[in-house]
Amino acid sequence: MTSFDFSIAEKDLNTSCIGRKINHKVVTVTTMNDAEDGARQGDPHGTVYIADVMTDGRGTKGRNWVATSNENLYMSIILHMQLLQDEDPSVSRRKEFDIDVAGALASLQALEEIGLKEVKIKWLNDLWVKGHKILGALTEYKGKITVDSRDVHLYVLGIGLNVNCDMRRDPVMHRISTSVMCELGRSVSREVIFAKICNHLEPLLKMDRQELLKLYKLHEAFQCGDKVKVYKQDNSVVNCTFREVNDDWSVELIEDGHCTPVCFPCTEISLRQIRAKVVYVLNGQDFHSWSSECLLKTCNSLLDIQTYEVKSISAEKVNFDTMTSCAMVIIGQLTSVPKSTPNYMTIIEDYVKKGGSCLAIGNACSLFQSEDGNEIKGQHPTQVQEEIPSIIETIVCSVPSSEQRKQHVHLCLFQDNCQLFPTHYTTSNILAYRDLNTKDDIRESDGTHICDQCIDNSTDVVVLDVGKGKLCLCRPNIEICYADLHEYFPRLEDKSGKLKDTVHHRDLLFQDILTKLL
Structure with missing residues (x-):
């Protein structure tokens, strides 16, 4: 600069x-x-x-x-x-x-x-x-x-x-x-x-x-009736209802459990909105820690944090009570795909069918397979062996109308994930795909991963209607960005330029996923 x-x-x-x-x-x-x-x-x-x-x-x-x-x-x-x-x-x-x-x-x-x-x-x-x-x-x-x-x-x-x-x-x-x-x-x-x-x-x-x-x-961020946390100078925190900003620039609030409004100057307190909706990112022994950590960072940076709170939750703690406040659940890269349906999947399947939203990334897509367009069933590939992802180039479908050219995004993809993408749902909204018509499209010189399975099924990101809910299957590991390579995949650092060049389009694609699900 x-x-x-x-x-x-x-x-x-x-x-x-x-x-x-x-x-x-x-x-x-x-x-x-x-x-x-x-x-x-x-x-x-x-x-x-x-x-x-x-x-x-x-x-x-x-x-x-x-x-x-x-x-x-x-x-x-x-x-x-x-x-x-x-x-x-x-x-x-x-x-x-x-x-x-x-x-x-x-x-x-x-x-x-x-x-x-x-x-x-x-x-x-x-x-x-x-x-x-x-x-x-x-x-x-x-x-x-x-x-x-x-x-x-x-x-x-x-x-x-x-x-x-x-x-x-x-x-x-x-x-x-x-x-x-x-x-x-x-x-x-x-x-x-x-x-x-x-x-x-x-x-x-x-x-x-x-x-x-x-x-x-x-243009004010807080509206009358919003629930807010009030941070006072003595480090105490109280919950209040926001009323309005007065003509002396003080703020009028009603503390929970009280009826009379109280005014505070901005020199005495700070405000933060109370978020009633939670986005859960699964973690635990079944999930790669790098995937959960990258998802937390990505969601916290891209979601409207005035509305949504992003929380990490152990798969063992997923139950019907925790899902009542859940706006969306995200499942990242698995260490291995379970041979039988785990308890957390039974709860998540029920949650989605009743109107919830779920995002599955990488090999977690294998947890969802449809036989007749309505049922969700797990399939059980072998233990995941691959340690380093490849770089792919996918095309974002939902480009702004002002854009006349296709938006290409570089993302990480584990080759073993190519086979783990279901196609038998009755309704689908494709958000990203690869423009691969024949094997002649493969270019060895650019270092981009392409295989026969990708050619047979080039869809990378799709949103599906499942019962009353929404399910997004994202085959690439969209949670990985250029800034994560040094910590999690140092052998890929020489490819960071590819990811960095299209990181904004990656952000837009992730935000589009969130918009479709939320």
């Missing part, structure tokens, strides 16, 4: 003040301090301090802000503000919150402008996409300063936006964060996003609180 280029940003700027002066550093402690120092030395209203990396970035409530990727946007903006006569910034922080919301709204509008939809404002100053944080804003009041012989109130607005880093493959942050690149599937210009944020921010800063609140409520 190249350093920030103001000449590119300047072409898209249409502001009078915001972003017209930029001070850029490759590395700094925090741009918040840089901006304050610059303001006291005479930098004008709207001056922006940008850094490629911050060594000690800060977020709300004194938290650290991880800002070590030079592919993101870290900036702080100097703001000279006039306050109403009855506003005392030493007593009330409402103006800080006004600026927080303006910054979040400006960023949301900029992201929508480049094609990123489903962005929500999480009370009060974060942006979420499907429950994953993509941006944080922070405003700090720095007191009065004299500018051109008049006193103004100095505020500094900090914005941190994940732009081109692959947060879905981050070993820690994948559970809670995303980026513009992850959502759009392509790298985007930091300079263009910067200019768009500035363009939207300038008019928003001129709006009064009621106008900002009206816009905020069009």
